[in-house]
Amino acid sequence: MDKFTRLSAIAAPLPMANIDTDMIIPQQYLKTIKRTGLGVSAFSNIRYHDDGSEREDFILNKPAYRKAEILIAGENFGCGSSREHAPWALKDFGLKCIIAPSFADIFYGNCFKNGLLPIKLPQETIDLLLDDASRGANAIITVDLENQEISGPDGGKVSFEIDPYRKHCLLNGLDDIGLTLEKKDKIKDFEAQKRLSQPWLFKD
Amino acid sequence: MTTNAKTLYDKLWQSHIVDVQEDGNCLIYIDRQIIHEVTSPQAFESLRAAGRTLAHPEAMLAVPDHNVPTSADRATAINAEDSQIQLDTLERNCKDFKVDYIPMMDARQGIVHIVGPEQGFTLPGMTIVCGDSHTSTHGAFGALAFGIGTSEVEHVMATQTLVLHKLKNMRVDVDGEVGKGVTAKDIALAIIGKIGTAGGTGHVIEFTGSAIRNLSMEGRMTLCNMSIEAGARSGIIAPDQTTFDYVMGRPQSPKGAAFEQAVAYWKTLPTDQGALYDKEIFLRGEDIVPQVTWGTSPENVLPITGIVPNPDDVTDKDRKIAMQRALDYMGLTAGQKLQDVKIDRVFVGSCTNGRIEDIRAVADVVRGKKVHDNVTAWVVPGSGLVKLQAEEEGLDKILRDAGFDWREPGCSMCLAMNADKLEPFERCASTSNRNFEGRQGQKGRTHLMSPAMAAAAAVTGHLTDVREL
């Protein structure tokens, strides 16, 4: 998995609430057996006209934000379907960090598995960042995961909370299956116990 | 008040802890995983690439559902190459990794969340996962069931565990008796209307109260299915005699003495007296009337007797904008009576309402009546077994006589991944679970409701209070 340590990038404001995963990547693009290639279809319903041309009013189509790597969004970001295609699409598009007042649980977890950093901040702080982000390419925002700190273009800093295990995996680009497999013996012991107490669960 | 009293969720959680990490996260044992064609290929691909194997292929069940055609000629009907690739990939992966696979043409095929319970693959007390958010459905059995992303699908495949943090306990209590024409779907929508689509975020919802206990297993599954629409990853209901009766005798459920032993264990699962919840919500069954959504989020819901709300009536700026956007998308005007809204299509089906009881409810409403001339109405059974049972009961005949299209099982127009979809601006009375923009087809307009309400709308051609039909 890709590491995430520190990122200085343009941030795009998309202050809509309840941006669901159907909106992030509509169902017609789910018929893939790969993780890559979904970036062009990210947000397609609000990003393109019916004829496939770009909508000028969509923030990520504006010249100042085409290279944005941070997205600042409204509450309950990523609600709806559990499709991991949503973080795959955002990542393939070039985004690396999503900042919002709240996230849907499954989406939030899926981000970490793909080297994408979701950051929860109170609405007042988001409002300040949205203000910064509205200045387009002139406003570089820096996200420092090690120190759990975001600095705005004017040097103001805010700190954020993050689960230490997830932070550790992201900082080091660790594959958590590998980490879990190190606990193989514990899993085996647990299974042995369970075979005794709930034998009906085991078919072999 | 005893301090060591536990909730159902606490018990399910604690009985699956393999390891507690220093940071407080837990390694949780997963008893069962169900997979389908859309969210599993990338997991198998990475597993192969890393040279890993499945920890317990026998604890998995695979069935294609999202992409399968639901027309009578389904065996030859897939015309999209990418759909065929996903279906073939699932079949090949299951063969390579020795996973129990139900092919599309098998009578048991259907939507994952309908097939699992039907086969007795879903049992109380288990942890069950699937790469699909409506896995919460299985919580109806008193199992901890939740949707996961593809990376987690792979993690379970390789280790039979997941790294999770414990969520909070929330109780939604619905006491009293619901009136005639009010179903589990109406209870679910009324709850979402009350707490909002983020109301359950970070929580597992346990549904309690006499209105819940009086629900059949089908109704309980409908309710738990929609918990994700209330923001909760899981919804659970304590197992009781209704649960045990449903489970008994299913192909994969325990038999004889093993069943008795299992029931004795399952009876220890319900929440202890005095256990504490972090959040509690109370509704009265008598207060719930048939519900219908008017917007593009399940929380945009109102009693069928209501009128389309006015964005000018809300003060919050963001909410006002969202509301106006929803009305524009849905082609509705503030102040319009919901019952006057004309519809073009009816979709009865999905993992929310594609079970036998749902089809019976539709047949009851339309018996001897006709689908309105301006309406195209479909019933898509949730599984082949549901379809067979409905046919044995003669329900298909009632529906066909009324003018319904009686189709083959699958997700169909719940998410429009195949030929089954709305045309732009078509308006649909749907028994599915999501009314997001484009969910049932680009620019399609969805009104969520119960099967009985959808049937009533099919007959009159507009949104209708089934109690008055």
Ligand code: SF4
């Ligand atoms: S019926 Fe709809 S909600 Fe249920 S699994 Fe299929 S697509 Fe998902």
